[in-house]
Amino acid sequence: MVRSVKRLVVLGSTGSIGRQTLEVIASFPDRFQVIGLAAGENATLLAKQVAQFGPRFVCCRKLPPGDYQALSLEEMAAHPEADIVVIATPGRSGLGPTLAAAEAGKRIALANKESLVMAGEIITTAAEKSGASIIPVDSEHSAIWQCLEGERSAPQRFILTASGGPFRGYTPSRLAGVTPQQALAHPSWRMGRKVTIDSATLMNKGLEVIEAHWLFNMAYDNISVLIHPQSIIHSLVEFADGAVKAQLSHPDMRLPIQYALAYPERLANAALPLLNWDELTHLDFEPPDLAAFPCLKLAVQAGRKGGTYPAVLSGAGEAAVELFLTGRIGFTDIAATVAGALEEHESSSQPTIAEITAAEAWARQQVLQMAPGGSRC
Amino acid sequence: MVRSVKRLVVLGSTGSIGRQTLEVIASFPDRFQVIGLAAGENATLLAKQVAQFGPRFVCCRKLPPGDYQALSLEEMAAHPEADIVVIATPGRSGLGPTLAAAEAGKRIALANKESLVMAGEIITTAAEKSGASIIPVDSEHSAIWQCLEGERSAPQRFILTASGGPFRGYTPSRLAGVTPQQALAHPSWRMGRKVTIDSATLMNKGLEVIEAHWLFNMAYDNISVLIHPQSIIHSLVEFADGAVKAQLSHPDMRLPIQYALAYPERLANAALPLLNWDELTHLDFEPPDLAAFPCLKLAVQAGRKGGTYPAVLSGAGEAAVELFLTGRIGFTDIAATVAGALEEHESSSQPTIAEITAAEAWARQQVLQMAPGGSRC
Numbered sequence: 114m115v116r117s118v119k120r121l122v123v124l125g126s127t128g129s130i131g132r133q134t135l136e137v138i139a140s141f142p143d144r145f146q147v148i149g150l151a152a153g154e155n156a157t158l159l160a161k162q163v164a165q166f167g168p169r170f171v172c173c174r175k176l177p178p179g180d181y182q183a184l185s186l187e188e189m190a191a192h193p194e195a196d197i198v199v200i201a202t203p204g205r206s207g208l209g210p211t212l213a214a215a216e217a218g219k220r221i222a223l224a225n226k227e228s229l230v231m232a233g234e235i236i237t238t239a240a241e242k243s244g245a246s247i248i249p250v251d252s253e254h255s256a257i258w259q260c261l262e263g264e265r266s267a268p269q270r271f272i273l274t275a276s277g278g279p280f281r282g283y284t285p286s287r288l289a290g291v292t293p294q295q296a297l298a299h300p301s302w303r304m305g306r307k308v309t310i311d312s313a314t315l316m317n318k319g320l321e322v323i324e325a326h327w328l329f330n331m332a333y334d335n336i337s338v339l340i341h342p343q344s345i346i347h348s349l350v351e352f353a354d355g356a357v358k359a360q361l362s363h364p365d366m367r368l369p370i371q372y373a374l375a376y377p378e379r380l381a382n383a384a385l386p387l388l389n390w391d392e393l394t395h396l397d398f399e400p401p402d403l404a405a406f407p408c409l410k411l412a413v414q415a416g417r418k419g420g421t422y423p424a425v426l427s428g429a430g431e432a433a434v435e436l437f438l439t440g441r442i443g444f445t446d447i448a449a450t451v452a453g454a455l456e457e458h459e460s461s462s463q464p465t466i467a468e469i470t471a472a473e474a475w476a477r478q479q480v481l482q483m484a485p486g487g488s489r490c
Numbered sequence: 491m492v493r494s495v496k497r498l499v500v501l502g503s504t505g506s507i508g509r510q511t512l513e514v515i516a517s518f519p520d521r522f523q524v525i526g527l528a529a530g531e532n533a534t535l536l537a538k539q540v541a542q543f544g545p546r547f548v549c550c551r552k553l554p555p556g557d558y559q560a561l562s563l564e565e566m567a568a569h570p571e572a573d574i575v576v577i578a579t580p581g582r583s584g585l586g587p588t589l590a591a592a593e594a595g596k597r598i599a600l601a602n603k604e605s606l607v608m609a610g611e612i613i614t615t616a617a618e619k620s621g622a623s624i625i626p627v628d629s630e631h632s633a634i635w636q637c638l639e640g641e642r643s644a645p646q647r648f649i650l651t652a653s654g655g656p657f658r659g660y661t662p663s664r665l666a667g668v669t670p671q672q673a674l675a676h677p678s679w680r681m682g683r684k685v686t687i688d689s690a691t692l693m694n695k696g697l698e699v700i701e702a703h704w705l706f707n708m709a710y711d712n713i714s715v716l717i718h719p720q721s722i723i724h725s726l727v728e729f730a731d732g733a734v735k736a737q738l739s740h741p742d743m744r745l746p747i748q749y750a751l752a753y754p755e756r757l758a759n760a761a762l763p764l765l766n767w768d769e770l771t772h773l774d775f776e777p778p779d780l781a782a783f784p785c786l787k788l789a790v791q792a793g794r795k796g797g798t799y800p801a802v803l804s805g806a807g808e809a810a811v812e813l814f815l816t817g818r819i820g821f822t823d824i825a826a827t828v829a830g831a832l833e834e835h836e837s838s839s840q841p842t843i844a845e846i847t848a849a850e851a852w853a854r855q856q857v858l859q860m861a862p863g864g865s866r867c
Contacts, residue, residue: 259733263640266756272767339767349738354752355762356636356745357738361726371731379643385732390649390716396773 121374122149122170122189124210125201127158129305130224130250130366134199135162137371140382145374149189151202169194186210191217197374200225201250203307204431205473212236212466218243222373224250226308226320230416231424231469233327247328248373253321254328255369256347256360261329262377270351271325274341275401276301276364278313280444281342285405291444293437301344301364310434311408314447315401319412320430323423326416333417338409340399345388363388407448411455420460421472428476429454436484454479498751499526499547499566501587502578504535506682507601507627507743511576512539514748517759522751526566528579546571563587568594574751577602578627580684581808582850589613589843595620599750601627603685603697607793608801608846610704624705625750629679630698631705632746633724633737638706639754647728648702651718652778653678653741655690657821658719662782668821670814678721678741687811688785691824692778696789697807700800703793710794715786717776722765740765784825788832797837798849805853806831813861831856 121138125131131152138145151172152159160177170184170192171177190198190210198214199222200207207225212232214221216239223229228236229247240247249255253273261268279298280288296313297306304312311317315338322336339349344364351357362368363386371380403410408430415426433450436442442450454476461468498515502508508529515522528549529536537554539545547561547569548554567575567587575591576599577584584602589609591598593616600606606613606624617624626632630650638645656675657665673690674683681689688694692715699713716726721741728734739745740763748759780787785807792803810827813819819827831853838845 259735264756265754269758337767346736351764352756353758354745354748354756355739355759355764356749356756357765358636359723359736359738361734361736362732368731368733372733375731377642379641379729379731379733381646381730382732387728387732388734390714390775391777394775396775398767398771398773400768 118144118146119196119374120146120148120194121197121199122151122192122195123147123199123201124151124172124186124190125153125203125207125225126150126162127152127155128201128203130201130370131199133367134201134370134374135166136384137367137374137382138166140384141380144380148194149184149192151186151189153202153206187213190214190219195219197222199250199374200228203305205231205427205470208232208466208470212239215239215245215247216243218245221245221247222250222370223247224370226251226317226324227427229324229327230320230427231473232466233323233423235466235469237327248376249324249328250366250369250373251321251324252364252366252369253348254325255372257325257329257350259360259372260348260350260358264352266353268329268331268350269353270335270337271329271331272337272339272349272351273318273321273325274339274344274346274348275315275318276312276344277340277342277399277401278315280313281340283405285445288405289443289445293440296437296444300342304366306438307431307434310437311430314408314444315406316408316412316430316447316451318401319409319416320427322413323416333413338401340401342397345393345396361388408451411448411452415455418460420462421464421469422455422458422460424464424469424473425454425458425460425476426451428473429480432477432480436480441484450480450483453483495521495523496573496751497523497525497571498574498576499528499569499572500524500576500578501528501549501563501567502530502580502584502602503527503539504529504532505578505580507578507747508576510744511578511747511751512543513761514744514751514759515543517761518757521757525571526561526569528563528566530579530583564590567591567596572596574599576627576751577605580682582608582804582847585609585843585847589616592616592622592624593620595622598622598624599627599747600624601747603628603694603701604804606701606704607697607804608850609843610700610800612843612846614704625753626701626705627743627746627750628698628701629741629743629746630725631702632749634702634706634727636737636749637725637727637735641729643730645706645708645727646730647712647714648706648708649714649716649726649728650695650698650702651716651721651723651725652692652695653689653721654717654719654776654778655692657690658717660782662822665782666820666822670817673814673821677719679743681743683815684808684811687814688807691785691821692783693785693789693807693824693828695778696786696793697804699790700793710790715778717778719774722770722773738765785828788825788829792832795837797839798841798846799832799835799837801841801846801850802831802835802837802853803828805850806857809854809857813857818861827857827860830860
């Protein structure tokens, strides 16, 4: 029997990606059915989503009214009735459900970066064993996926594009004075607060390099980053014959979300904007300024070293962004803070999930303790 | 039995594309074997090629020394031992062998534009019936082919890029004074004389629109042309979800040639240059200036009208370029001359090959007769 309606669980449904995912799903009621929703803090919005989509499973600290079964994130991610698991939960909370979905052989539409950054080897090994497919929702990795589609020969290089964020071209001294408000004003993408700050520091691009390494089994030496302020080309793939393929679109996350849900099909969706070549007169490129944006280098180094270093990078990065957003450290202190945590850390090799989560927690704790004003934990 | 070496015939082996094809073939002696060569005028170079590649079949008005069998273009294109037929013969002489190869179910690496322009419906119908595949060698159509590879949903728009040629930005009055020598100095591609002049008038891009229509069964309304002076993006394909894919490379015809020969594989070839993103700071785009370059519009109109109009376009265009190169008409007279022939023509609908070739010959004759100094035929 061909089942035409795919049953989805959406973890992190009240965040930026989660809301856009539900927007896409609502456009195709004959193709997608929401059977599970999970949210963190925003119980009000979750209640509205539950009323609109009528999921059979819900996960939230404050459960909204409705006729459903309460499940944990992991139970929902591995539920036998789920065809596609959208993982849009932020930060370390994505790790558990991503691993559960990978072990359960699901199609995973993965918007959470930290799970692959922290435990790329464990998750991709589990997915390979179970037959799970991890389809990236990040625009850069979705672009690479699209460029690889149908290619029979292995790619030889990825070029991840980066907008450069709001502070492109700033000197380190000018960067030292930027405020959280300035950092939250991203020039091209609408995203959550954490990833917006990570975009401003280029930490986000470093995390994406690690993700690309695991998603596509590409050596770090063959992953480059290129600043492309217009955010039209979402990434490029170079092949053995020197041909390069690129995927382009307006910067709108609904496109990679829809692609991950509908893959291998492409669905017509009038809500998605088309590129207008009458207005697009040029696309610009420049190398990233690693002196002004050291987080990119730090991240790639942590990825290369492997073990629990990427978990420390992730935990320290999250804590440092929190300190910056609450005015306790400056913008340029973010990199220094993360670098400090990485230096102090002693990594395990071939770490277990427990060791990875412990390293991540240690790094967060460490950063919050070192910060001016002491720990809030 | 898997046969690893593909047996090739190369028609038009002494022209620009033919020579570059043999260059690619020579790099992969374990994959490609030349069994046939055909050339028009350059018997000296053909003799060298025959000595180097030792083909079993040769076609030329002046046959060089060697131990081979002389065949016609059509016999070679349809020869049972040929796995791939490279059609790089210029102008109308490509029509016969392309049709023969299409009827014989060959893989055709097609560099000749005029065959599809003149007889697109007949050739594509023959190919469909026989199971022949027509893999384009033109960089634009190769780019589209590469972007479509693996896609399960129909594309909704092609955007063919054009360098704009050496006279991009010229006003019509400035264009009136340009010389053949100026027109032959193409800014990005090394090509034969006819196609170089056609690039300068944008006639070439119009012919490519017609080709794209037939190769990919795309409506004319959904094929756009975009000027892109750097010739790095070779074309773009827009899909139903708004995603756009592009193929990029240095402007070097050896890449699309190699792709057409090795498809679906991509072969590592150190002779092919890689894009250097340290140097590529921007890619520019602008709409084509149809007032200054009316040949583009003329060609698309002839394609839309169909019948024998594209054959007249092709024949009149060839004759007009000849008149320009021999100093008998000015650059801006090319379009006026072609327009005149199209206006005088009465098209057959659903024309036969005989009607098509008659229309093409009529148009050439007509243009040469009308020219200052009278006909040379």
